[in-house]
Amino acid sequence: MQRTTLNELVKILDRFQQGDRKLLEEGRLKAAMILSDPIQTYRLMEKSRNASPEANKNETRVTAAKALDIIGKSSGIDTKGVRRTLEQLGQKLTMIRVSRIITRLNRQGLIEKTEEKGYHWKLK
Numbered sequence: 001m002q003r004t005t006l007n008e009l010v011k012i013l014d015r016f017q018q019g020d021r022k023l024l025e026e027g028r029l030k031a032a033m034i035l036s037d038p039i040q041t042y043r044l045m046e047k048s049r050n051a052s053p054e055a056n057k058n059e060t061r062v063t064a065a066k067a068l069d070i071i072g073k074s075s076g077i078d079t080k081g082v083r084r085t086l087e088q089l090g091q092k093l094t095m096i097r098v099s100r101i102i103t104r105l106n107r108q109g110l111i112e113k114t115e116e117k118g119y120h121w122k123l124k
Contacts, residue, residue, distance in 0.1 A: 051094060063091060064101050068110060068123075075122040076114050082121070 015023045034040055063086065070085045071077055077085075083098040102121060105111045114120040 051097070060101065063093070064105060066091070067098070067101050068105055071105075071111055071121045072123050076116060076120045078118060078120045 012023065034044065066086060066089060067082050070082050074081065074085070079095070079099055079102055082102060083093060083095055086093060086098065102111070102119075106113075106121075109124055111121045112124045114122050
């Protein structure tokens with residue numbers, strides 16, 4: 001499946017590189033459809049922002065500090081619990097983004113895994 005998807009992507013990129021008029025027109029129409037729908041535009045922008053660690057470097061530091069505080073107050077909390085708590089505090093993040101923040105805190109030696117099964121965290 002990945003090979004098929006990759007092959008399709010390469011074909012599209014080749015067509016784009018060659019200036020395929022049909023492909024470019026399809027792209028313009030799709031872009032116009034997305035931009036004419038404010039809800040879809042908002043969702044795509046939000047999805048992109050949430051998935052990009054570069055989009056909010058300063059915010060990531062603040063979020064990491066909040067995650068550290070959450071782990072300190074709830075020793076043994078798992079990654080999903082950290083994500084839920086951040087969401088309750090108004091920060092809706094993807095699981096991948098929360099995992100990256102927690103991994104960074106672990107690598108910095110600020111937290112460590114507990115003895116419990118799975119990814120449960122405590123302050124070091």
